Every structure is written in C-alpha cells, then in structure tokens.
Amino acid sequence: MKQIGIGMTERTLHRIFITGGTGYLGGRLVPALLGRGQAVSLLIRPGSESKRFPGAATLVGNPLDEKSYRDRIAPADTFIHLVGVPKPAPWKGAQFRAIDLVSIRAAVNAAVDARIGHFIYVSVARPASVMKEYIAVRAEGERLIRAAGLSATIIRPWYILGPGHRWPMALLPVYRLLGQFPSTRETAERLGLVTLDQMIGALVSAVEHPPEGIRIIPVPEIRQFR
Numbered sequence: 127m128k129q130i131g132i133g134m135t136e137r138t139l140h141r142i143f144i145t146g147g148t149g150y151l152g153g154r155l156v157p158a159l160l161g162r163g164q165a166v167s168l169l170i171r172p173g174s175e176s177k178r179f180p181g182a183a184t185l186v187g188n189p190l191d192e193k194s195y196r197d198r199i200a201p202a203d204t205f206i207h208l209v210g211v212p213k214p215a216p217w218k219g220a221q222f223r224a225i226d227l228v229s230i231r232a233a234v235n236a237a238v239d240a241r242i243g244h245f246i247y248v249s250v251a252r253p254a255s256v257m258k259e260y261i262a263v264r265a266e267g268e269r270l271i272r273a274a275g276l277s278a279t280i281i282r283p284w285y286i287l288g289p290g291h292r293w294p295m296a297l298l299p300v301y302r303l304l305g306q307f308p309s310t311r312e313t314a315e316r317l318g319l320v321t322l323d324q325m326i327g328a329l330v331s332a333v334e335h336p337p338e339g340i341r342i343i344p345v346p347e348i349r350q351f352r
Contacts (some may be wrong), residue, residue, distance in 0.1 A: 130326070132336070136346050138334055139163055139164060139165070139335055140164055140165070140202075140203055140204045140244075140334070141165045141167070141193070141201050141202045141203055141204065142159060142164055142165065142166050142202060142203075142204045142205075142206060142333060143167050143169070143199045143202035143204070143205050143206070143240075143242075144156065144165070144166060144167070144168050144169065144197075144205075144206045144207075144208060144242070145169045145189045145205075145207050145208060145209050145229065145233055146169075146189065146204070146207065146208030146209035146210065146229075147166075147168040147169070147170075147179075147206075147208060148168065148170060148174065148177040149208060149209075149210075149212065150212065150250075150286075150288065151187065151208050151286070151320075151322075151325060151326070151329070152168075152208045152249065154247070154322060154326050155208075155329050155330070156168065156179045156182055157179060158326050158329075158330055159330060159333065160179065160181045160182060162330065162334075164333065165183075165201075166182040166183070167182065167183040167184075167185060167202060168182050168183070168184050168185065169185050169187050169189055169195050170184055170185065170187075171186070171187075171188065171189065172185055172186055172188070178307060185198050186312070188295070189209045189229045189232065189233070190225070190228045190229050190232055191232060191334075192232040192235045192239070194238035194334035196235070196238060196239045196240060197198075198238060199217055199236060199237070199239075199240035199242070200240055202240065202242065203242065203243045204242065204243070204244045204245075204246065204333055204336070205233065205237045205240075205242045205244070205245045205246065206246040206333070207229070207230060207233040207234075207245070207246070207247050207248070208248060209225065209226065209229040209230070209233070210225065210226050210229075210248075211225050211226060212255065214260045216256060216258075216259070216260075217255055218259070218260070218346075219259030219260075222248075222259050222260050222263040223259075223263060226260075226263045226264070227263045227266060227267070230247070230266075230267035231270060233245075234267075234270045234271055234274050234276065235274075237274070237276060238274050238275075238276065242276065243277060243336065244277055244278065244279070244333075244336040244337075245271060245276040245277070245278040245290070246278065246279045246281070246329065246332050246333065247267060247268070247278060247279070247280050247281070248281050248325075248329075249265070249267060249268055249281065249282045250263040250264045250281050250283065250284065251282045251283060251284040251344065251345055252264075252265065252282070254284070262278070267279055271340070272340060277336065277337060277338060277339055278337075278340050278341070279332040279336070279337060279340075279341045279343060280282070280340065280342050281323060281325070281328055281332065281343045281348065282342060282343065282344050282345065283320045283348055284318065284319065284320070284343060284345060285319050285320075286320055286321070286322055286325050287319055287320065287321050287322065288321065288322030294345045315345065318345045318346070318349070319343060320348045320349055323351075323352060324348050324349055324350075324351045324352065325348060325351075327349075327351025327352055328343055328347070328348045331351060333339075
C-alpha cells in the first residue's frame with residue numbers, strides 16, 4: 127500500500143479482494159473504490175463473467191468454497207465480504223445458513239490463508255425482535271472473524287435504502303416518533319434506516335482507515351457518511 131495526495135484527498139491505496147462484488151452493495155462500491163485509485167479484484171461465480179467493471183480484475187470461483195479462490199487472493203491486503211441472500215426476509219432462514227454462513231466461513235478461512243491484514247464484513251444491527259435467523263447467521267460470521275484473529279471492520283446496518291429497497295420509508299414517521307422518547311430513542315437509533323450512499327461511504331472509509339483489532343460501525347456512525 128502507498129500514500130497519495132497530489133490532486134486528491136490524501137489516502138492510503140490498498141489492494142482489495144471482494145466477494146459478492148456484483149450485487150446491491152458491490153455494484154456501487156467497486157466504481158467508488160476504483161474512482162479513488164484503489165486496486166480491486168472481484169471473485170465472480172462461473173456463468174457471471176459478463177458482470178465486469180472496467181479497471182477491476184476478475185477471478186472466477188465459488189464463494190462457498192475457499193479452495194476455488196484462496197490461492198488467488200494475493201497480493202491483496204484487504205478483503206471485503208459482501209456475499210448474501212438478496213433482500214433478506216424472515217422466511218429465508220435456510221438460505222441464510224446455506225449461503226451467508228457457508229460463504230463467510232469460506233471467506234474467513236481464505237483470508238487467514240492469504241494473510242489478509244484487514245477484513246471488512248457487513249453484518250446487521252441487533253438485538254431485534256425480527257429476522258432472528260439472519261441475525262444469528264451474521265453474529266456467527268462475526269464470531270468466526272474474531273476466532274480467526276483477523277483485524278476487521280464490522281459494519282452493522284439494519285436496512286439499506288436504495289433502488290428497489292425503499293418500502294421501509296413508510297416507517298420513517300414511526301422512527302421519528304420513537305426517537306422523541308427516552309425509553310425508545312436508543313432502539314430507534316440502533317435499528318434506524320441508512321441509505322445506500324451512506325453505506326458506500328462507510329465501506330470506502332473502512333478500506334482507507336483500517337483498524338488495529340476489531341472495529342464496529344453501527345447505524346449512527348454509518349449515517350455520518352455521504
């Protein structure tokens with residue numbers, strides 16, 4: 127990695143390996159990283175080779191099987207894991223266990239083998255009375271990261287507003303009401319809605335400001351990014 131600062135805001139350049147980089151978050155994150163001079167490599171599933179980004183390297187592999195890609199992560203120093211079931215819902219518990227959990231286990235194993243210096247994981251805000259299966263799987267992902275001894279940034283949104291993901295906007299009056307009362311203000315803030323732009327800002331900042339150990343970014347912090 128190296129520092130740049132001529133004609134641009136000073137930042138550290140990294141080599142970034144991304145799983146799940148063509149989805150809802152990745153489709154916006156990859157161009158943002160490339161636009162800031164970061165070097166990006168994407169793991170893409172067989173049959174999805176057309177989902178490329180100009181300027182990003184593409185590797186074909188199975189995100190559920192670390193053996194298919196772990197030897198090709200180098201020379202990356204940062205690993206971003208974005209694999210997950212699209213549009214999570216309470217009835218998708220089996221899919222969370224088959225895809226989200228299996229893929230994060232593979233990613234952690236691969237990152238350890240590749241001696242990754244910084245692992246970035248999108249988890250979920252908690253506790254909450256709904257989405258228990260999803261929360262349980264993401265909590266297990268966090269546990270795996272800690273058990274592996276990886277330095278990591280764990281970002282915990284609740285729901286990310288963006289194209290095709292706007293129905294919770296109908297709940298905004300409820301959030302505003304809950305935020306006015308001391309007994310419910312913490313819950314309203316912790317389980318608040320964030321925008322896609324705020325999430326991309328949080329992820330880019332995470333890349334450029336790696337922690338020592340584990341850093342958690344909850345909803346109130348995500349909302350500070352634009």
